[in-house]
Amino acid sequence: MSDYDAIVLGAGGAGLMCAATAGQRGRRVLLLDHADEPGKKILISGGGRCNFTNLHTAPDRYLSQNPHFAKSALGRYTAQDFLALVEAEGIAWHEKTLGQLFCDGSARQIVALLLAECAKGGVALHCGDPIGEVSHADGLYHVDYGPHSATAPALVIATGGPSIPKLGASGFAYDLARRFGLKVVEPRPALVPLTLGGDEVLFRELSGVAAEVIVSCGKVEFREAALFTHRGLSGPAILQISTYWRRGEAIATDFLPDAPRGWLAEAKRNRPRVALRKLLGEALPDRLAATLCDRLHIDGELGALTDKALKAAEARLADWRFTPNGSEGFAKAEVTAGGISTAELSSKTMEARRMPGLYAIGEAVDVTGWLGGYNFQWAWASAWAAGLAV
Numbered sequence: 356m357s358d359y360d361a362i363v364l365g366a367g368g369a370g371l372m373c374a375a376t377a378g379q380r381g382r383r384v385l386l387l388d389h390a391d392e393p394g395k396k397i398l399i400s401g402g403g404r405c406n407f408t409n410l411h412t413a414p415d416r417y418l419s420q421n422p423h424f425a426k427s428a429l430g431r432y433t434a435q436d437f438l439a440l441v442e443a444e445g446i447a448w449h450e451k452t453l454g455q456l457f458c459d460g461s462a463r464q465i466v467a468l469l470l471a472e473c474a475k476g477g478v479a480l481h482c483g484d485p486i487g488e489v490s491h492a493d494g495l496y497h498v499d500y501g502p503h504s505a506t507a508p509a510l511v512i513a514t515g516g517p518s519i520p521k522l523g524a525s526g527f528a529y530d531l532a533r534r535f536g537l538k539v540v541e542p543r544p545a546l547v548p549l550t551l552g553g554d555e556v557l558f559r560e561l562s563g564v565a566a567e568v569i570v571s572c573g574k575v576e577f578r579e580a581a582l583f584t585h586r587g588l589s590g591p592a593i594l595q596i597s598t599y600w601r602r603g604e605a606i607a608t609d610f611l612p613d614a615p616r617g618w619l620a621e622a623k624r625n626r627p628r629v630a631l632r633k634l635l636g637e638a639l640p641d642r643l644a645a646t647l648c649d650r651l652h653i654d655g656e657l658g659a660l661t662d663k664a665l666k667a668a669e670a671r672l673a674d675w676r677f678t679p680n681g682s683e684g685f686a687k688a689e690v691t692a693g694g695i696s697t698a699e700l701s702s703k704t705m706e707a708r709r710m711p712g713l714y715a716i717g718e719a720v721d722v723t724g725w726l727g728g729y730n731f732q733w734a735w736a737s738a739w740a741a742g743l744a745v
């Protein structure tokens with residue numbers, strides 16, 4: 356006889372959702388977390404208002420070695436499904452931008468919702484003790500936690516990735532997965548500010564300046580705000596592209612995404628007495644306009660500049676190359692890309708193909724969403740899939 360039907364490790368968004376789903380199916384569930392309270396990342400998410408889902412959720416907004424893996428779970432538990440829960444709980448919400456849904460009040464309401472769902476399912480929640488030995492024998496998983504231990508035929512790894520270690524995040528999921536023979540795709544910080552070095556350190560002087568730009572890396576591009584920081588680049592556009600960026604690659608930036616082709620030549624014809632710096636300052640923050648002019652090594656009245664120089668300036672402003680020398684790492688990364696390989700898991704149930712009864716969900720898995728509620732939607736959807744299967 357086992358103590359429980361399922362033991363869920365990690366009481367973040369994914370673990371809470373999985374435990375609630377399984378519990379409400381009548382399963383006896385134990386939910387464990389080493390932190391002193393559940394859902395700590397939910398509490399700080401979305402600036403304290405939790406961007407809990409995105410209306411435009413679609414598999415192509417997720418990165419994974421297997422881009423098809425997330426389709427099944429995302430298709431079966433949608434943004435509308437989570438929204439229905441939020442509305443049933445009477446939580447007021449709003450769409451901020453680009454399909455991103457936030458609580459009007461506090462992220463704490465989402466944690467309360469998930470805890471209420473767990474309570475409905477009779478989930479036993481235990482926080483504050485470290486997970487010790489985890490083993491498998493005779494079809495049962497055995498978990499030591501603090502001075503306690505429990506057994507169950509199903510074990511769900513929902514301990515997330517190592518981003519923001521000061522919140523209790525760890526690489527525990529990967530260690531455990533490897534111990535049971537599962538492959539792990541090299542984890543790396545994602546949705547993370549990038550750092551500038553070399554002669555690009557000059558841009559750090561623009562700390563606090565932001566502009567709406569298009570950034571691209573390879574075939575992927577994002578149009579959102581970029582922000583200069585005292586270490587380099589941040590803001591939504593940079594966080595988004597950071598997930599795709601690899602060390603050594605350049606990030607192409609279009610500083611004037613709405614400017615039509617030939618706009619500088621036309622400005623020269625229409626306003627020959629205006630200085631380039633001033634013209635750029637009409638579309639961009641003054642400090643940024645000045646720095647870009649300095650770096651372009653041209654300034655002065657448009658009428659005094661050659662067409663060739665203006666054409667070259669226009670081309671660079673539309674395709675400015677930054678080559679970050681690194682990122683701010685797991686300490687500042689909103690998520691971890693990589694993780695437990697999807698090749699090891701069933702996309703329907705999240706169960707390990709070679710280790711019956713072992714499941715992995717949420718950020719621990721090699722599925723990483725864009726900024727904007729996509730990562731929570733993956734947490735809910737993958738948790739739902741596993742919660743129906745355990």
Ligand SMILES: Cc1cc2nc3c(=O)[nH]c(=O)nc-3n(C[C@H](O)[C@H](O)[C@H](O)COP(=O)(O)OP(=O)(O)OC[C@H]3O[C@@H](n4cnc5c(N)ncnc54)[C@H](O)[C@@H]3O)c2cc1C
Pocket residue numbers: 364365366367368369370387388389390393394395396397399400401402405406407408485486513514515516518519522523524525526527688689690716717718719727728729730731732734
């Ligand atoms: C600052 C910030 C803001 C964010 N904002 C948003 C947002 O608005 N919208 C969005 O979609 N995504 C957001 N994210 C990403 C989102 O928080 C994660 O993708 C999501 O929380 C992943 O859920 P999870 O349950 O898989 O992992 P986590 O939320 O990381 O939960 C894992 C749980 O496991 C526990 N744990 C870890 N190691 C152990 C161990 N060894 N033993 C026992 N327990 C352990 C942790 O304490 C934690 O409770 C944000 C992330 C950060 C850092």
